[in-house]
Amino acid sequence: MDDYTAAAEVLRYAAFTTDPAGGNPAGVVLDATGLDDATQLAVAAELGYSETAFLLPVAGDGRRFAVRYFSPKAEVPFCGHATVAAAVALGERIGAGELLFDTLAGPVPVLVEPGPGDTLAATLTSVEPHVEPVAPQDLTEALAALGWQEEELDPLLPPRIAYAGARHLVLAAATRARLADLSYDFERLAALMTALDLTTLQLVHRTGEREFDVRDPFPVGGVVEDPATGAAAAAFGAYLRELHGLTEAELTLHQGDDLGRPGILRVGLRAGDPRVRVSGTAVAIPLDPRPRAAG
Incomplete structure (x- = not known):
């Protein structure tokens, strides 16, 4: 079986929890450059989580990313738990603060802040509902x-x-x-x-x-x-x-x-x-x- 998850450097996070065994697991690919649609779907299917977020850095802005979300069967326009997971993963690497995710549903600002204990928390602001x-x-x-x-x-x-x-x-x-x-x-x-x-x-x-x-x-x-x-x-x-x-x-x-x-x-x-x-x-x-x- 092809190991797509290793090739894509997939991170695994549990969202809406401070316990890795709780909440909702999400895959996160912080740099999906070079991954076509079929490969992103294959990664999500191999991982088996309900959603995997694939990020593409926006040139000239280190805190803005184009983001796509794939379930094991199809792409969805927006996913909240994978957004929180991806934002926290980024926060651990580039620091807390404001992020902007350009999703298929529209721009989604996300604020990363210290959470309980040593964790980070993220607050997303939805598109207009x-x-x-x-x-x-x-x-x-x-x-x-x-x-x-x-x-x-x-x-x-x-x-x-x-x-x-x-x-x-x-x-x-x-x-x-x-x-x-x-x-x-x-x-x-x-x-x-x-x-x-x-x-x-x-x-x-x-x-x-x-x-x-x-x-x-x-x-x-x-x-x-x-x-x-x-x-x-x-x-x-x-x-x-x-x-x-x-x-x-x-x-x-x-x-x-x-x-x-x-x-x-x-x-x-x-x-x-x-x-x-x-x-x-x-x-x-x-x-x-x-x-x-x-x-």
Whole structure:
């Protein structure tokens, strides 16, 4: 098997956690010069994480990078956890401060600052978001693919499609038990998401006034569930602003607990600025010293 990850010098980071065994693993290639689309996809597929970020330095600006994101199956326009991972990786090498990532969704400023202990944290500012209704037939199909019933939804958090760099269908479970019991038709949900140009489903349950437990099926990326999803967190912030009039708020999203990879995502809304800020720590994942199995 071709060792694309070694050839591309892939770094491995866990985002939205201070524990390498928590949060969401991401691949990071700090200089993807010379890697074509097929090679970037092959690297992401070989690594097997939900996303890998590929950076190209912008000439004349040591803190600006063109960034592309690949899942094991396809490219996505924006990925929050890989953005946080890449920003922290850069911060460890060139110092904390402001970065600018030019993504397919648009420019994304990222601020790298000291985090708890010896870690670094990154705060991304999304592109301008928007929220749109879900067609009744699409909602029916999504619920059928999930095995959910409409009466199991939280009426105070109605279904919507939210965008803050990538599109996500927001569905709110009325109970934590409904959120915890996630077993869905992978191919059926992937087909619907492809038709609607969705990146993940943002499944949420409100646990407090400003706290939520969330889960994100990601079959279009070849992943059953994403452990911590910054792009969906940004979209969810836009959703709450649109539906509940939040203008100045700090939200806490807990994700990954059901997978044994707990992570915490902080979502910030600011008055007068429609963009959403998502913050989290990231740490390097030590390489496994054991040899990989052939195959």
